[in-house]
Amino acid sequence: MSYDNTCKYLAENYPAEFARWLLSSDTSDIEVLKTELNLEPIRADAVTFLQISNQILHLEFQTSPKSTPPLDFRMLDYYTRLKRQYWCDIEQVLIFLQATSSEIVFNTQYVDRKTRHEYRVIRLWEEDPTPLLANPALLPLATLARTDSPQDLLEQVAAAVDMIEERDERQNISACVQVLAGLRFPKNLITQLFREEVMQESVIYQDILQKGLQQGEQRGLQKGEVAVILRLLIRRFGAIEPEIQQQIQSLSITQLDELAEALLDFSSPSDLLNYLVNISPAQPNQ
Structure with a gap:
């Protein structure tokens, strides 16, 4: 996450320099767009959008070529959403930071039957x-x-x-x-x-440190909730299978809160099993 934060900090605090590098544009009339593109599978907090005259520069930095959904589809998805919202020219630049031989970093387009969408790729090591x-x-x-x-x-x-x-x-x-x-x-x-x-x-170090502290607090709170829930379940139903304990430990804080309330209505271990089967896996923190 520190790499994402660092690149985002640079692009948003020095937009004219990135426009000059990537577009050969010397204009200083640039707006950093805080656009709402937060519908799945888009994560707008991981990218930067710069509006330069009647054009949008979409920057995305990647350390790993692996992505869900795949990067080529994500670029198409960003493009269509940006086009729908702003209806202007859009220049997309996907910048890979870390050297890799993965075929993904050499791909510059999304192709699916009759659909073809192109974007720029920069491999920094080249x-x-x-x-x-x-x-x-x-x-x-x-x-x-x-x-x-x-x-x-x-x-x-x-x-x-x-x-x-x-x-x-x-x-x-x-x-x-x-x-x-x-x-x-x-x-x-x-x-x-x-x-x-x-x-x-530096402000970027303080930002990284603060996010790290927040994540640490989050993990501590989650660990405490897991311990309380397991104690309650063991008291009501006896020993809990290790596999079930692992599944409970993987739940998000929101899911743990919901489980803590639901378990008050459980009358047997099967109620717990049925409950866990019907909830979706916790999503990783972004």
Whole structure:
């Protein structure tokens, strides 16, 4: 999730730089769209939409080519929803961050019988680092660009970060560099070139930390609810099969709340089994 947050932070705080890189557009009249595309299977919080004149730039960053539904269909789905809502030109760019030989990263279209939809794909490990090194907002992406000497490239990025005059921007870009560099470089090399205290003072680090704390609190609350429910069930029906315990442990907090209320009406272990059969699996946190 930290990679998603980092790329989203960069695209939304430096939209003109991304438009210049991807569209060769020098306009500063850009609006970050907080568009509502949250119907399944779309997850609008994982992408960025930039409106530039009468065009929308749809950016999506991926660390893994695996996706449900598949990425090619997702791009078509985004396109049709954006077109319906804004009815303008739409440029879609799918940016893969981490090198892989998967066939998915070489696919640039969705094809299904009479339907064909094309989109752009950028594989960062094949990109020339020169234009990325020349722009402070793109320095984090430069760490993943094409090079015969990865360590030399990271040293170039570190030197470019040090040249950023404004302190807050330097801290935030440095933090983004360190997060994305983690996809390619060992931690000890990153810490040699970048001071940890600079990262900790940045807004992107604080955002990642806050989300981590929230997820930790969520897991703690879930674990506590599971323990209480299992204690109640064991008290009423005796030993609970390990498989049933595992299924209960996999439930979301909302599902656990519902189970805690429903179990008051259970009269036998079969009631519990029937209840668990009829609920859908918990969805992973996004």
